[in-house]
Amino acid sequence: MNIYLNIFILIVLLSLFSFLSLAPFVPTKNSDLIRLLKIINLKKWEKFLEIGCGTGKVSLFFAKNFPQNEIVWIELSPLFYIISKIKVFFSGLKNIKIVYWNAMKLDFSKFDIFYVFWLPETVTNKLSPKLEREMKDTSRFYSYCFKMSNDKFDEVRHKESSVLNSIYEYKIK
Template identity: 40%
Template sequence: MGFSFLAMSIAAASLAPWVPSRKKDVLRALQLASPKKGDVIYDLGCGTGTVVLLAAKLYPIKAIGIEMAFPLYLICKIRSLFYNKKAGAIKFINKNLFKSDLSDADIVYVFGMPSVLSKRLRPKLETELKPGTKIVSYVFPIEGWDPEDVDWLKDRNPIYLYIKK
């Protein structure tokens, strides 16, 4: 009973299981988003923090990772100890992304399951993000939105760019 309740709670809160974005594709995603100085970028479900660490290393921005799974969050924190503080700012938060305030985002990066993207995340982003916020979705489109741009590369995963109206 206790276990099935726990499993159901995790499933209900889940964006996707942990599968990391490929580093080469993160570079493509960042180019697509073209962050400007001072931008705030979120990785929703940041796994082991690769997107956050790379984004802040390459751009003068603030990169924030939200991760629900504590062991993955711990890895992010350990990796951040080795991060060069002279580059952009980084922050990791151990929290359910669906209970997190994203209203200060300029860019949102997400790698989630298609049904969760369209049914749960899209309504949250529609009500919470400010107009002009860029949403970058790795591999899967967000149904119900028209992409502003799509990075298609042969034999690689597609990356979708949306702009909040």
């Protein structure tokens, strides 16, 4: 019994660490999922990466709507990683890969589309130098709600009058 309790405590502690690292857990709003799908509009060959997938809501929605695309999720919290794995298992979808790791250590050069919902300081200070180094010229990066400050990128702000949250799109200049 003790071993299960210890494993549970370890999972909770590691999850707390991930929340405190680069972004707390607040998911993308359900009402913005279709909007995201239309804005990102994946092309058949594009490989999608969600950086910090939480419980996998966004990526699962993309995987269902773009069954021909490869959808990759990376998550640092073991708790959310396990929840995501279970959701994928029951979804029956085959175009998903979930990685349990620190996104800051993943090679970004293999991906075409990036989606993140992190705080503005972490997007600007941590993620943007990595994107600048590793992102392909043809790739696109999307940040939910928060702007990235980096003058090496062109920015498009998607903000319809009826919605609260902006979606920021970036391409290397």
